[in-house]
Amino acid sequence: MRSHSLRTIRIIFSALVFIGFFLVFADFRYLIPTKYINVLLYLQFVPSAIKFYALGTMAAGGFIIVLVLTVLTGRTYCSFLCPLGIGQDIFSRIGGRFKKKFRRYGYRRPFTILRYSILALTLIFTMTWGIYVVTLLDPYSIFGRFMTYFSKPLIIWINNFLAGILGKFDIYTLSNIQVKGFPLVVYSIPVAFFILVGILSFTKGRLYCNTVCPVGTLLGLISKVSLFRIRFDESSCTKCGRCAVRCKASCIDFLKTDVDVSRCVDCFNCINTCPENALSYGIVRIGNKEHKTDEGRRKMVIGSALMLLGMSTVSKAQEKAAPKPKKPSTVKENKTSPVCPPGGISMEQFTRVCTACSLCINACPNGVLQPSLREYGLSGMMQPVMNYHRSFCTYNCTVCTEVCPTNALQPLLLEAKKLTQIGKAHFIKDNCIVKTEKTNCGACSESCPTKAVHMIPYEGNLVIPEVTEDICIGCGHCEYACPTVPYKAIFVDGNPVHQVAKKPENEKADVKTPVDFPF
Amino acid sequence: MKRRDFLKKSAGAGIVAGAAISFGGYDKLWASTPAANKYDMVAIMGGEPDAMFDLGIMELGGMGTFVKKGQKVLIKPNIGWDVIPELGANTNPLLVKRIIKHCFDAGAKEVYVFDHTCDNWVNCYKNSGIEKAAKSAGAKVVPANSENYFHSIDIPGGVKLQKAKVHELLLETDVFINVPVLKNHNSTRMTCCLKNNMGVVWDRGYWHSNDLNQCIADYALYERKPALNIIDAYNVMVKHGPQGVSKEDIVPMKSQILTTDWVAGDTAAAKMLGVEVDKVEYIPIAHKMGLGTMNLESLNIKKIKM
Numbered sequence: 001m002r003s004h005s006l007r008t009i010r011i012i013f014s015a016l017v018f019i020g021f022f023l024v025f026a027d028f029r030y031l032i033p034t035k036y037i038n039v040l041l042y043l044q045f046v047p048s049a050i051k052f053y054a055l056g057t058m059a060a061g062g063f064i065i066v067l068v069l070t071v072l073t074g075r076t077y078c079s080f081l082c083p084l085g086i087g088q089d090i091f092s093r094i095g096g097r098f099k100k101k102f103r104r105y106g107y108r109r110p111f112t113i114l115r116y117s118i119l120a121l122t123l124i125f126t127m128t129w130g131i132y133v134v135t136l137l138d139p140y141s142i143f144g145r146f147m148t149y150f151s152k153p154l155i156i157w158i159n160n161f162l163a164g165i166l167g168k169f170d171i172y173t174l175s176n177i178q179v180k181g182f183p184l185v186v187y188s189i190p191v192a193f194f195i196l197v198g199i200l201s202f203t204k205g206r207l208y209c210n211t212v213c214p215v216g217t218l219l220g221l222i223s224k225v226s227l228f229r230i231r232f233d234e235s236s237c238t239k240c241g242r243c244a245v246r247c248k249a250s251c252i253d254f255l256k257t258d259v260d261v262s263r264c265v266d267c268f269n270c271i272n273t274c275p276e277n278a279l280s281y282g283i284v285r286i287g288n289k290e291h292k293t294d295e296g297r298r299k300m301v302i303g304s305a306l307m308l309l310g311m312s313t314v315s316k317a318q319e320k321a322a323p324k325p326k327k328p329s330t331v332k333e334n335k336t337s338p339v340c341p342p343g344g345i346s347m348e349q350f351t352r353v354c355t356a357c358s359l360c361i362n363a364c365p366n367g368v369l370q371p372s373l374r375e376y377g378l379s380g381m382m383q384p385v386m387n388y389h390r391s392f393c394t395y396n397c398t399v400c401t402e403v404c405p406t407n408a409l410q411p412l413l414l415e416a417k418k419l420t421q422i423g424k425a426h427f428i429k430d431n432c433i434v435k436t437e438k439t440n441c442g443a444c445s446e447s448c449p450t451k452a453v454h455m456i457p458y459e460g461n462l463v464i465p466e467v468t469e470d471i472c473i474g475c476g477h478c479e480y481a482c483p484t485v486p487y488k489a490i491f492v493d494g495n496p497v498h499q500v501a502k503k504p505e506n507e508k509a510d511v512k513t514p515v516d517f518p519f
Numbered sequence: 520m521k522r523r524d525f526l527k528k529s530a531g532a533g534i535v536a537g538a539a540i541s542f543g544g545y546d547k548l549w550a551s552t553p554a555a556n557k558y559d560m561v562a563i564m565g566g567e568p569d570a571m572f573d574l575g576i577m578e579l580g581g582m583g584t585f586v587k588k589g590q591k592v593l594i595k596p597n598i599g600w601d602v603i604p605e606l607g608a609n610t611n612p613l614l615v616k617r618i619i620k621h622c623f624d625a626g627a628k629e630v631y632v633f634d635h636t637c638d639n640w641v642n643c644y645k646n647s648g649i650e651k652a653a654k655s656a657g658a659k660v661v662p663a664n665s666e667n668y669f670h671s672i673d674i675p676g677g678v679k680l681q682k683a684k685v686h687e688l689l690l691e692t693d694v695f696i697n698v699p700v701l702k703n704h705n706s707t708r709m710t711c712c713l714k715n716n717m718g719v720v721w722d723r724g725y726w727h728s729n730d731l732n733q734c735i736a737d738y739a740l741y742e743r744k745p746a747l748n749i750i751d752a753y754n755v756m757v758k759h760g761p762q763g764v765s766k767e768d769i770v771p772m773k774s775q776i777l778t779t780d781w782v783a784g785d786t787a788a789a790k791m792l793g794v795e796v797d798k799v800e801y802i803p804i805a806h807k808m809g810l811g812t813m814n815l816e817s818l819n820i821k822k823i824k825m
Contacts, residue, residue, distance in 0.1 A: 030641070160667070170629070175662035365639050394639045396601055396646070439730040440800070442706020447637060451764050455705045461798055463706060483724035506767040511757040511793055513771055517562050517822050518790040519815050
């Protein structure tokens with residue numbers, strides 16, 4: 001196929017995919033139904049592979065489709081479906097506008113040792129140690145974090161700006177949403193990657209995809225046997241080199257009329273560029289030149305950029321107007337385990353399959369899911385954890401379990417979620433307002449959806465909380481509502497393995513329907 | 520399914536009641552010039568929320584007594600919980616809708632509805648049925664989910680609460696109508712007129728940690744007081760309040776109380792709920808602070824049974 005429309009199709013298709021992903025992550029009003037989100041996520045390679053590994057059903061077989069697609073067409077995934085790849089194309093384009101030099105790529109030798117080492121290490125680490133390297137390097141998860149950490153706050157700020165203006169005109173269709181940042185340290189990895197991916201794509205096209213990205217390298221390896229490829233018609237090629245200059249993967253060696261298929265992302269730019277129509281996309285011919293591996297020097301430019309930034313301070317994410325009781329509470333909350341989101345089954349299982357793509361953090365209408373700092377250990381950084389000082393888990397909601405693309409959070413029916421005990425509330429009487437101030441409060445019990453936290457008689461007319469652990473589901477509304485600082489008088493300790501809570505029993509009220517006014 | 524049935528049924532009942540009234544003596548309501556209130560309190564029993572309100576407001580001289588032409592009205596129901604209407608944790612949507620209609624009929628320029636919710640505000644507005652009901656009656660349903668909407672005010676004379684942040688609409692509107700739902704409350708024993716104002720302010724945690732009962736009474740000192748309190752006692756949560764667990768917590772009382780004195784309203788409500796008024800500590804505190812009376816005998820109360 002020499003058709004010029006291939007490139008146009010690629011651009012239109014990838015733009016739609018990118019807009020789709022952008023909207024899914026930017027959807028701060030939660031308007032997109034999860035079934036559409038799942039359609040979009042189905043073909044994401046790493047999440048789908050992990051889900052398949054966890055479930056073993058073809059319902060999670062999106063990555064197999066990608067593999068087949070790669071065998072047939074080469075790395076079309078990288079240009080058509082990968083949001084990070086498409087995002088880099090946008091960056092490259094802006095870079096080209098910014099400085100013409102950035103659009104003149106030219107042939108470059110591959111960083112063969114580096115890229116295969118990263119792929120091999122990723123596979124070895126993942127099989128022996130855990131998900132952590134995948135978490136760092138999965139392109140979809142990187143994209144998700146960029147959206148969650150950088151784009152969404154920006155979008156919400158714009159929304160708030162507009163909402164402010166509309167509010168002045170008495171229009172309340174847009175509502176103000178408070179932006180609360182994450183702890184500073186968790187920004188280190190997304191920021192480092194944003195700089196790395198940003199600079200590389202801005203100036204060098206798809207260098208990141210062809211050097212660091214393990215998915216790119218793996219699909220590149222498979223592409224070596226792919227059926228459809230970019231090929232040269234050597235008889236008509238004048239060796240003008242225009243194709244190589246336009247190739248953002250820097251994979252066309254025009255002097256040898258050779259395309260490095262392991263790095264070609266099927267963007268089809270070269271086809272349109274060639275004035276002689278010497279390039280086409282089609283079934284590979286037998287006896288085609290095999291690309292030879294280069295044994296030249298390798299620059300380890302990229303490796304150092306993977307290092308973490310040395311930031312150590314943690315931002316205070318508490319609300320500005322945090323309530324201040326007269327006496328500060330004295331007893332520290334003794335949390336033995338972090339609270340892992342519903343559907344996670346157990347901390348171990350959850351942290352093993354979550355790639356920290358942050359989609360659930362975005363989808364949570366209450367903002368209770370936060371990227372973890374050290375709660376799951378350093379290796380689990382950025383995986384979502386329930387933060388009850390910041391918010392609580394809505395009783396009537398299962399959104400996080402519905403959107404998770406890796407099955408780290410398994411789908412829960414609402415009725416099951418309402419009985420999934422992710423943690424248990426613990427009351428610290430010595431911190432409680434009722435004891436320290438001798439005044440009524442009840443904020444915890446008021447918020448409790450199951451009445452696991454209820455009030456019992458205390459001194460005089462006072463009532464004080466008590467917890468029935470077996471009907472507590474660990475939603476954290478009590479902890480969130482508790483007004484004591486710095487330590488809460490009630491807190492949820494996570495269940496390392498989620499339990500089933502007892503259904504709250506409720507007897508009919510003994511008050512009769514009145515027949516007359518009692519006054 | 521249950522909820523849908525309920526909505527259908529109650530909507531049907533509303534239409535029937537509404538129709539009955541519009542064929543009946545409803546017109547008189549507007550014909551009579553709003554005179555000085557004959558009654559301090561009107562209590563109605565035995566009807567649907569909207570029909571009871573029609574009767575009650577008529578006894579108070581019609582909505583025109585409280586809302587003048589061209590005024591902006593704030594209606595503050597309880598929308599605190601992500602719970603369906605039949606579970607009685609929020610104000611009855613039919614009642615809210617009916618009040619809005621009366622406001623517009625009295626010539627209100629604009630009617631606003633909001634609550635600073637306890638559960639997720641989007642879910643509360645939606646699942647309480649109030650957003651839909653209020654919008655269908657032409658009111659503006661306004662968010663109160665962000666501190667940006669709240670402005671600092673002073674409460675001179677407050678014992679514990681001297682400052683608060685209140686929603687901008689409380690400051691910008693001309694008439695404030697308080698529409699609490701009567702419920703049991705785990706800590707204060709009861710939530711009704713006075714306590715409903717916790718949904719007008721931003722920082723409730725301060726109240727909870729600084730003598731909740733005193734703060735509730737202190738807030739009633741603030742100059743923006745409700746012109747009218749409409750107590751929804753149709754489905755009354757008698758235990759596990761203020762959120763409730765299931766319908767076992769509900770006793771249908773099919774009642775409504777309209778009053779300009781919110782301390783008196785809370786006193787009457789406490790009696791309906793069957794709690795000792797003195798146990799609801801903020802009532803005697805507010806009474807002593809001169810914010811209203813808990814002495815119902817001193818009031819002119821009209822009681823109606825439908």
